[in-house]
Amino acid sequence: MREYLPILLFLIVAAVFAGSTIGMSSLIVPRRRNARKDSAYECGVDPVGNARARFTIKFYLVAVVFILFDIEAVFLYPWAVTFRQLGLYGLVEMLLFIVILLVGYVYLLKKRAFEWD
Amino acid sequence: MSGVIPLSWSLALSATLFVIGVVGVLVRRNALVIFMSIELMLNAANLAFVAFGRSLQSLDGQIFVFFVMTVAAAEVAVGLAIIVNLFRLRETVFVDEVNLLKG
Amino acid sequence: MSVRMPVLLPVDLWALGAVIALSVGLMVMLLLEWAPVRPGSPRGAILSLLTLAAAAGSVLYVRDVARSLFGGMFVHDGFTVFFTILFCAVAALAVLLSWDYARRTRIGQSEYYMLLLSATLGMILMAASNDLITIFLGLELMSLALYVLVGIRRARLESNEAALKYFLLGAFASGFLLYGIALLYGATGSTNLTRMAEFLAASPLQNNPLLIVGGLLLLTGFAFKIAAVPFHMWTPDAYEGAPTSVTAFMSAGAKAAGFAALLRVVLHALGGVHANWAPMLSAIAMLTMTVGNVTALLQINLKRMLAYSSIAHAGYLLVAVVAGGHEGASAALFYLAVYSVMNLGAFGVLTLLGRGQEERVTLSDVAGLGFRHPLLGVTLTVFMLSLGGIPPTAGFMAKVYLFGVALKAGWIPLVIVGVLNSVVSVFYYLRVTVAMYMEEPALEPVGISWAAPGVIALMVCLALTLWWGVQAHALLALALRSVQGLM
16 A cells, blocks of 8 residues: 555645635635625626526537547547557558548538537 | 456446446336437446456457447437437427337 | 558459448548539439449459458458448449439438448448457448438438437447447457357357357347347338338348348357357247248238338348358358349339329238239239249249258258248238239329339349349359358
8 A cells, every 4th residue: 555655645735735725715815795796797697597498409519520520539549659650551541530530521511510500 | 455456346347337228228218318328338348348358468458449439429429310300300209209100 | 669560452452442432432422512413413323323333343353362451350252242242232223212212202312322322331341341340330330321311301200210219229239239249359359250260169168158148149239130039129110211212222231231240250250159059040030030920911001011021031041040051151142132132122112102202102002003003013013922932033042042951951940930931921922912903092093203213223123033033043153152261
């Protein structure tokens, strides 16, 4: 268990530092309340209705497109790590992969998937 | 302490996840929940791949997970599109209420 | 440290030609969205046909070489060539059948053909894969494209419902398949079919629970995909709700692709432990034939009836798989080619029925059709006879060879059940003919949407069904040659 000691120390230091700064500021902070300061503007917008409302379908489309392109990036990592060993062959393969993704992107562009109105 | 998790533990967790997924597909009636259960099954397989890959000292298992993740993402895109279209047409996501075709 | 680089020879590029041609073709189709044409233009169909011809031609050019590429994941052998040509032919016939059908039912053009090519690519990868992971990827490529194709008539409730059911059950099956692959990987240390076969030969793990459970899960996944009882529930709904041209394509292509992958897995990788899985598959085969045929008897919607009929045919095909060996495999290939042609033909006739967005596919819709449209009547009759296995059609030759092989391998009860089932099936196939020639047409006779491409496709199917019925030797020899490298 000895090797975990630095982590424990680190956790303690982090907790003490965070706790003490928040605690100190709440102790010595000057409090002058007024209506404007208490209004929601200072920390966000007044909630309007229930959060379980329906969202416009455009959010969904963007989310799905994001997931698809985001997950493809996972293949770049192993390629990047072994880039030197794979050499030109790997580079060409990866370029082909990117071109295929790009075709999908260009298609989405034509289908106006990224336009908001 | 060695810190290595035994293969059997990972497999037990993976099998449990898989069974939860299968039961979820069979007993739930909300298309979205069924879909989530299917994703759970795929991730149970991912866990098994990684665990086996580690115990076999081969990278194959880890690489397969990448492919499965990509396939799962594509499945999400297609599946959600079908479910959204269902909701637009019928105002429901419950598979019990989708019953025009029978015989 | 350096990794050994795969070297691709020119012959390898030809062998990969089908994959390359289809990938390029479907990407071009996506990019062509930027060059709009008037709605109803046959551009997508023509481009698809060119792509499929290039794919088939490239593989035919190197049909006599055997190559193993990408670390043994992709193999080019007789089996791959046979199925690549079959899938390209099925897709081309489906394109011809869709030519007018897609236009009159207002299906978006470029996406439709792009998805059709993607599904074909997935099928080819399934047949050419010698690794469980690439089989899975090919299967998913095919399935994802098919889910969308089934639901492509977005505003139609039936189409959407079919897509939902097909998708949920298909993805469920994929989960089983993948978990089976994971367990087999753990049990044998590889997903490569050849290495799995070597492993099983070296140390028969008869009592390894991981192997048994993994194998069972894998077979369950395949049973879903080929629509074997008790995992067939999605088939009638998906077939009925899908656009008819898509039903034609998937009933032939997806089934053949499922069997191609199944044949490679059970005969190549699990060939050494044949005695362990054959009894179970034979039970599934009996159940599949019987349930499919008996349920088909009760149907009045022809698409639904043909869906149950396709379940029954999966049962016959499983008989060939159970028989195993070169002969069993060749019987399966022969049967799949014949089945694809006659099934495409039967669904193809249905694509012509009805005008505009109508769907007129019940028994009463075809009543009297034989007299009002003799050509369609005769064509559909031939396909029905062939599906029922009545001479002198290809369906008869395929069944005779298939049951003969199973008999020789000693599966006598299985053959008896199969023959009895064939007799039962004749009843519902002939009922269509009876309706066409002996019943009064409904109040409003069905209109026919004549279109030259569809008729050409039907004539090709008709010619092949009759030709293979009398001259089966060439196809049979080809099927036998194609499975030589399999075991």
